[in-house]
Amino acid sequence: MAGADxxxxxxxxxxxxxxxxxxxGKGTQAARLAERLxxxxxxxxxxxxEALAQGNELGRAAEPFLERGELVPDHLLIKMxxxxxxxxxxxRGYILDGFPRTLPQAEALEEMLGSSAQSCIVLNLxxxxxxxxxxxGGRGREDDKGHAVEHRLQxxxxxxxxxxxxxxxxxxxxxxxxxxxxxxxxxxxxxxxxEQA
Ligand code: ADP
Numbered sequence: 748m749a750g751a752d753x754x755x756x757x758x759x760x761x762x763x764x765x766x767x768x769x770x771x772g773k774g775t776q777a778a779r780l781a782e783r784l785x786x787x788x789x790x791x792x793x794x795x796x797e798a799l800a801q802g803n804e805l806g807r808a809a810e811p812f813l814e815r816g817e818l819v820p821d822h823l824l825i826k827m828x829x830x831x832x833x834x835x836x837x838x839r840g841y842i843l844d845g846f847p848r849t850l851p852q853a854e855a856l857e858e859m860l861g862s863s864a865q866s867c868i869v870l871n872l873x874x875x876x877x878x879x880x881x882x883x884g885g886r887g888r889e890d891d892k893g894h895a896v897e898h899r900l901q902x903x904x905x906x907x908x909x910x911x912x913x914x915x916x917x918x919x920x921x922x923x924x925x926x927x928x929x930x931x932x933x934x935x936x937x938x939x940x941x942e943q944a
Contacts (some may be wrong), residue, residue: 760786760840763940766910767872768903770879771925777844779933787836791845794827795819816895818848818902825855849906853913868943869914870936872925
C-alpha cells in the first residue's frame, strides 16, 4: 500500500536553516530537530573546530579568525558546505546550523540549491540581548570571553541580521521565541517544520 511504503521510506525533506545569534540555543535545538526528523545536523562551528583539531588546510586557514571570535571568510565556509551537502547522508534532507551567516553565503547557498532553494524552511530563534550576554557569560568557551562575546553579537547584528530580512521578504522565515523552556521551543520548531512538509 502506498501509505505504508511512504512511512517506511521517508520522503526527502526540504533543507532547514537555523538563524539566530550566539547563545540563542541554535545548537541544542538543531540537534534535537535533526534527531526527530532523522536527518543530519550540519554545524559549521563543530566542523571548523574539528578542522582546527585535525590541523588540516581548512583548520589552518580558519584558526586566526576562530581565535579572535571573528567570522571565517565566506569562501572557506561556502566550499565547506558545498562539499558537505553533496554527501550521501544529506540526500533526504539536513539541518544547517551556522550557515548561512552572511548575505554572500546565503546567495551561494541559493546557487547550490537551485530550484529547491524556495522550499527551504528558515527558523529564526529570537532571544533578548541581555539574556544572550548572560548565557554566553556563563558558557566559558575560549571564544565566549568578554570582548569576543561582544564581537560575535555585533557580527550577528551587522552581517547576519540582513538574512532575516532576506528570508522574510521571500516568505521563508519563521520566528520562534527562544527565551522559553527548551521543550516548548523544540515543540514549536517541530510543529513549524512538520506544517511545511
Ligand atoms: P556561535 O554560534 O556560538 O558563534 P559556532 O559554534 O556556531 O558558535 O561558531 C563558532 C565560530 O565559527 C564562529 O564564531 C565563527 O568564527 C565561525 N563560524 C561558524 N559558522 C560560520 C559562518 N557561517 N561564517 C563564518 N564563520 C563561521
